[in-house]
Amino acid sequence: MNLRLEELLIDQAVFGLDAGEEAELAQLLQEHPEAAENPFLETTALVQLGLAATDPQGAVAMPADLRRKLAATAPHDNSNSNPSG
Amino acid sequence: MSTSLLEQVAQGDQTAVAKVLDQYGDLVWSLARRFLGNSPEAEDAVQDIFIAIWSSAERFKPELASEVTFVATIARRRLIDRLRKNSRTPDSVEYDEGAATQNPDPVNRITENVEVHNVVRVLNDMPEQHRQILSLSIYEGYSHSEIAEQMNMPLGTVKTRVRRGLLHIREQLEIDQEQDGENA
Numbered sequence: 001m002n003l004r005l006e007e008l009l010i011d012q013a014v015f016g017l018d019a020g021e022e023a024e025l026a027q028l029l030q031e032h033p034e035a036a037e038n039p040f041l042e043t044t045a046l047v048q049l050g051l052a053a054t055d056p057q058g059a060v061a062m063p064a065d066l067r068r069k070l071a072a073t074a075p076h077d078n079s080n081s082n083p084s085g
Numbered sequence: 086m087s088t089s090l091l092e093q094v095a096q097g098d099q100t101a102v103a104k105v106l107d108q109y110g111d112l113v114w115s116l117a118r119r120f121l122g123n124s125p126e127a128e129d130a131v132q133d134i135f136i137a138i139w140s141s142a143e144r145f146k147p148e149l150a151s152e153v154t155f156v157a158t159i160a161r162r163r164l165i166d167r168l169r170k171n172s173r174t175p176d177s178v179e180y181d182e183g184a185a186t187q188n189p190d191p192v193n194r195i196t197e198n199v200e201v202h203n204v205v206r207v208l209n210d211m212p213e214q215h216r217q218i219l220s221l222s223i224y225e226g227y228s229h230s231e232i233a234e235q236m237n238m239p240l241g242t243v244k245t246r247v248r249r250g251l252l253h254i255r256e257q258l259e260i261d262q263e264q265d266g267e268n269a
Binding site (some may be wrong): 007008013015016020038039041042043044045047050052058059060066070073074 | 094096097099102103106109110111112113114115116118119128132133135136139150153154157158160162166167168169196198200201204205208209219220222223224228244246247251253255256257258
């Protein structure tokens, strides 16, 4: 893999990119479309999970009111809808 | 083969929504708090993340990634975007016992996922300082320059260690995958 492309893909997955770097990455991806699905996104997600799982202070229960809000944002159950009602 | 929770959510199954929240709610909340601190920002971020999970559920392909990895990838992208947009330094996490109860089970359970288990093993085998740089950047959301300052280390060294560390982990995961394939 092109070294600069790899560097930008890693930076995108770890830190995020600024506008200039995003433009540079888009340019490089035109030459290397095979790297369009950034493989480092999944790797960093796994590392984040691994670090969370081993952090003794990392686990916190979600507040109940937040959980209720999240449930309300979910798609509704189409199977129970009454088309006549 | 049973249908995954996210596939059920995509079909509009409300019981699956509750199960997704049971399975991943505390995890996503814990990741957001670690990245953004105990702030209203973390709560907004978690709402964005779950809206993205609901709308992306139909794109989940169990043959390409595990459900927890799919959820964590969505969470991660949203957290990075938020951190960059607000130019914030992640807060140090101080647990307010009145606001949240420590409940490690849902998060610890993720090591039952074979890929997460393998990542933990690779991380544990890495030199402490390399592991710490990955933790500050990937888990806590610090920038290159903030890590360089915190660890009293040249910026170039931080960049190189993040890059080498991630490449090493990817390489090890690929080896594990090949071995799992051979043993299957």
